[in-house]
Amino acid sequence: MTELGPLALDAETMVQAVGVSERPHKPELRLWLRMLTCTNLVEALVRTRLRAEFGATLPRFDLMAQLERSPEGMTLGQLSRRMMVSNGNVTGLVERLVEMGLVERLVDPADRRTATVRLTAEGRGAFAAMARAHEGWLAEAFAGLGIEDRAALMGALGRLKASVQEVQA
Amino acid sequence: MTELGPLALDAETMVQAVGVSERPHKPELRLWLRMLTCTNLVEALVRTRLRAEFGATLPRFDLMAQLERSPEGMTLGQLSRRMMVSNGNVTGLVERLVEMGLVERLVDPADRRTATVRLTAEGRGAFAAMARAHEGWLAEAFAGLGIEDRAALMGALGRLKASVQEVQA
DNA sequence: ATGAGATAGTTTAAGGTTGAAATATCCGCT
DNA sequence: AGCGGATATTTCAACCTTAAACTATCTCAT
Numbered sequence: 001m002t003e004l005g006p007l008a009l010d011a012e013t014m015v016q017a018v019g020v021s022e023r024p025h026k027p028e029l030r031l032w033l034r035m036l037t038c039t040n041l042v043e044a045l046v047r048t049r050l051r052a053e054f055g056a057t058l059p060r061f062d063l064m065a066q067l068e069r070s071p072e073g074m075t076l077g078q079l080s081r082r083m084m085v086s087n088g089n090v091t092g093l094v095e096r097l098v099e100m101g102l103v104e105r106l107v108d109p110a111d112r113r114t115a116t117v118r119l120t121a122e123g124r125g126a127f128a129a130m131a132r133a134h135e136g137w138l139a140e141a142f143a144g145l146g147i148e149d150r151a152a153l154m155g156a157l158g159r160l161k162a163s164v165q166e167v168q169a
Numbered sequence: 170m171t172e173l174g175p176l177a178l179d180a181e182t183m184v185q186a187v188g189v190s191e192r193p194h195k196p197e198l199r200l201w202l203r204m205l206t207c208t209n210l211v212e213a214l215v216r217t218r219l220r221a222e223f224g225a226t227l228p229r230f231d232l233m234a235q236l237e238r239s240p241e242g243m244t245l246g247q248l249s250r251r252m253m254v255s256n257g258n259v260t261g262l263v264e265r266l267v268e269m270g271l272v273e274r275l276v277d278p279a280d281r282r283t284a285t286v287r288l289t290a291e292g293r294g295a296f297a298a299m300a301r302a303h304e305g306w307l308a309e310a311f312a313g314l315g316i317e318d319r320a321a322l323m324g325a326l327g328r329l330k331a332s333v334q335e336v337q338a
Numbered sequence: 339a340t341g342a343g344a345t346a347g348t349t350t351a352a353g354g355t356t357g358a359a360a361t362a363t364c365c366g367c368t
Numbered sequence: 369a370g371c372g373g374a375t376a377t378t379t380c381a382a383c384c385t386t387a388a389a390c391t392a393t394c395t396c397a398t
Binding site: 029043134135144146152155157159164 | 194195196197198199200201203204205206207208209210211212213214253303304307308309310311312313314315318319321322323324325326327328329330331332333334335336337
Binding site for chain 2: 345346347348349350356357
């Protein structure tokens with residue numbers, strides 16, 4: 001590890017510090033950073049409380065939320081696509097949830113490649129409690145946002161989503 | 170993401186597709202899911218291209234972006250706070266970037282607890298190239314968004330950020 | 339001076355995440 | 369029947385991430 005000289009700034013650094021003509025960031029960048037900050041703040045809030053109050057993690061909660069909407073179960077592939085995460089990721093998450101007794105894996109006899117996953121009774125109960133709390137946390141987080149801001153966000157984010165998806169294709 | 174095809178459905182889309190649930194979701198939840206979807210889509214886009222075009226990762230790029238704004242360097246603690254990630258996380262990221270020769274660590278003789286990190290010349294060059302591309306990707310992603318949507322987002326997200334931070338306190 | 343408390347970083351264990359390669363199964367065609 | 373390509377999932381190595389415990393250093397009130 002190099003040592004910082006007695007003078008904190010050497011010649012090169014001075015040139016930089018003086019010569020930086022702060023070229024203004026493109027507006028898209030500023031908007032993106034702000035969006036990212038908001039998402040990170042809310043996510044951190046939810047993650048912390050899930051952990052503190054339920055000993056749960058956000059990815060597991062998300063997976064259970066998907067299953068709760070499909071009482072008949074979902075395949076790992078469906079989970080992967082809807083959660084927008086990789087296949088291998090889902091494999092591991094399901095593994096841990098099965099071990100905890102919150103979900104169960106079923107093999108489809110008609111197609112032995114696919115595995116169907118669904119909540120157990122215990123899983124449904126656990127999820128219900130977490131979901132109720134989760135809604136409350138979000139209401140808290142968004143409490144300072146007026147009705148017109150909410151509407152504006154819903155609209156603009158919908159169009160942003162379409163815009164980004166356009167690029168992906 | 171190995172193969173998230175164009176048919177990938179995200180959580181928010183599923184809510185709409187499944188539609189009628191016994192209890193309609195609170196509006197905050199729908200708004201939150203939509204925001205999360207947008208963020209994830211953009212993040213996936215940036216991450217994929219950083220990897221494909223520069224062999225870089227998003228966290229390392231983010232760290233270098235912080236350093237680029239402080240030519241005099243930043244301490245690990247400052248980096249941790251600005252990036253909103255844990256201390257230990259920064260330790261590891263810096264470790265790898267030092268090994269790649271993109272940043273350097275300096276010990277402050279006046280306070281031997283603190284380590285200052287700054288970009289090397291090579292790091293500045295690498296970052297400049299990535300930052301230019303990054304701006305272009307964002308412009309692409311946001312291209313379908315009108316000027317009024319952008320303004321509305323900036324405003325509403327600013328107030329949302331304040332609202333969430335209020336809760337944290 | 340010095341010791342208690344504050345501050346800066348590191349380490350560790352557990353888990354999340356990806357992208358790519360590998361395995362297993364199925365389907366359609368001949 | 370059986371082969372070749374498609375589909376579903378697992379495995380793997382590498383990396384990211386956190387929370388909590390730990391080390392090292394500093395500051396300040398006495």
